Amino acid sequence: MFPSFGAVLKKKSDRLPPNERRSQLIEATLICLMREGASGLSSRKICAQAQVSVGLLNHHFSSQEELVAAAYEEISRRYHEALKAHIDADTKNQNVPIKTLVSCAFEADIMSPDQLRAWVVFWSKTIDSKLMRATHDRINQRLQTYLIQVLAKSLPNSNVDLQVLAIEYSALTDGLWLDWSLNGQHQSSQLWQTILNQWLHRTLMLA
Amino acid sequence: MFPSFGAVLKKKSDRLPPNERRSQLIEATLICLMREGASGLSSRKICAQAQVSVGLLNHHFSSQEELVAAAYEEISRRYHEALKAHIDADTKNQNVPIKTLVSCAFEADIMSPDQLRAWVVFWSKTIDSKLMRATHDRINQRLQTYLIQVLAKSLPNSNVDLQVLAIEYSALTDGLWLDWSLNGQHQSSQLWQTILNQWLHRTLMLA
DNA sequence: AGCGTTATTGAACGATCGTACAATACTATT
DNA sequence: AATAGTATTGTACGATCGTTCAATAACGCT
Incomplete structure (x- = not known):
């Protein structure tokens, strides 16, 4: 009847270049994991979130x-x-720059209870999947290298082992984020931020 | 034919008082989660581990x-x-006593990659279950109270906030255990133990 | 315009999930 | 010895899981 209208109202081309579609599916995966945690990890839920058919995954x-x-x-x-x-x-x-990292550790774009839900799922999958384990190792290595650079700039005249310090900082933030996010009463991040601030204060004094 | 033999060879009474059977199922659950992680959390696998029928759960x-x-x-x-x-x-x-806690933090009866597999599953379930969330809160509260007692005894003349210190210690150990256990090359715990030792050393100096 | 390529769809498959339930076996009480 | 109570079994059900695949639709190229 009104083919032009039909063409306009119909959703625009539903075909995407592979890279874009892959990105869209990755984005949908993150949304599902942040929203539901482990139970959000379902091929069907992910494809529904991406508004795409199951088989496309x-x-x-x-x-x-x-x-x-x-x-x-x-x-x-x-x-x-x-x-x-x-x-x-x-x-x-x-x-x-380590002061910057500490002060923004609980900002929404760095970490949030939503995001931690996804991280916990990734950790959980790291346990029983070789591919995930390899990915985890690669990610950890990359972040640790970056953290060491940040610490080297922050402590130019220190003789502490920067790798040790980087692992400690990474572990501490992981643990604080966990405690903050899994807490029943999802309070503000103030308490955990204070803890991290005090850790940095002590660390800078003795480094 | 040989009823007496049959009676002897047949498994002994398969009926247990409810509390014992409950404990057995709980034990089987822990074994499954420590062995397989999230994929070990299956009613059928747990009952098989307990050598019990599915319906009994x-x-x-x-x-x-x-x-x-x-x-x-x-x-x-x-x-x-x-x-x-x-x-x-x-x-x-x-x-x-905080020195004791630190020095045994990576002993097999305190934490191991096996046990951490189970903890990660519990954390994961804490995200999307009210009952697990309540359990998590109760457990955290109990452990934090105990940690504060340990710290109070260890730092009798300190005026630092012991709750803050307890949360920091708990978070740090959680993060170290995670990093230690999820690491691809499951090395010895020496590196992570050293990190924790140094943390305690610095903390005691400034407290 | 026609053709080959491939992105996309949706149904179908087999596996596994948690739970319900009727049947059975054991124990304790009388 | 008979009975009541319940621990235990194993099947069955409906739901969901990840993946496969033939059919379809959209695109680039000549």
């Missing part, structure tokens, strides 16, 4: 496991980028 | 969720008991 990814690994890479990449952005923007602490 | 527990919550309570209880046992046994540090 296995067309762009050889398995769900591979999609999850890609999503793990992506959330890690965003975390890394967010850290760099905060450090670049904090003109006051250019010489002590 | 819902006779002694109203749901799988309730069994998992009971298992979470149990692993936490064992952890708590193991901590107390180490402190009692360490006669050298009776006045500084």
Whole structure:
């Protein structure tokens, strides 16, 4: 009847270049994991979130496991980028970037209860999947290297083992985020932020 | 034919008092979760581990969720008991029990990659279950109270906020255990033990 | 315009999930 | 010895899981 109208009202081309579709599925995976945690990890839920048919997942990814690994890479990449952005923007602490990291550790773009839900799922999958384990190792290595750079800039005249300090900082933030997010009464982050601030204060004094 | 033989060879009474059967199912749950992680959380696998029929789970527990919550309570209880046992046994540090906690943090009865697999599953379930969330809060509260007592004894003349310190210690150990256990090359715990030792050293100096 | 390529769909498959339930076996009480 | 109570079994059900695949639709190229 009104083919032009039909063409206009009909959703625009539903065909995407593979890379875009892959990104869209990765994004949908992160949304599902952040919203529901482990129970959000379902091929059907992910494809529904991406408004795409079930079969498409296995067309762009050889398995769900591979999609999850890609999503793990992506959330890690965003975390890394967010850290760099905060450090670049904090003109006051250019010489002590670790101060910037600590002060933004509970900002929404760095970590949130939502995001931690996804991280916990990734950790859980790291336990029983070789591919996830390899991905986890790669991510950890990358973040640790970056953290060491940040610490080296922050403590130019210190002789402490920066790798040890980087692992400690990473472990402490992971634990604080866990405690903050899994807590029943999801309070403000003030308490946990204070703890991290005091840790940094002590660490800088003795380094 | 040989009824007496049959009676002897036949498994002995397969009927147990409810409390014992419940404990057995809880134990089987922990074994499954420590062995396989999240994929070990299956009513059928748990009952197979307990050498019991599938239907028995819902006779002694109203749901799988309730069994998992009971298992979470149990692993936490064992952890708590193991901590107390180490402190009692360490006669050298009776006045500084936090030193004992730190030095045994990577002992097999306190934490191991196996046990952490189970903890990660419990954390994961805490995200999307009200019952697990309540259990998690109760466990956290109990352990934090105990940690504060340990710290109070270790730092009698300090004016630092012991609750803050307890949360920091708990978060740090959680993060170190995670990093240690999820690491691809499951090395010895030496590196992570050193990190914890240095943390304590700095903390005691400034407290 | 026609053709080959491939992104996309949705149904179908087999596996596994948690739970319900009737049947059975054991124990304790009388 | 008979009976009541219940622990235990194993099947069955409906739901959901990840993946496969033939059919279809959209695109680029000549």
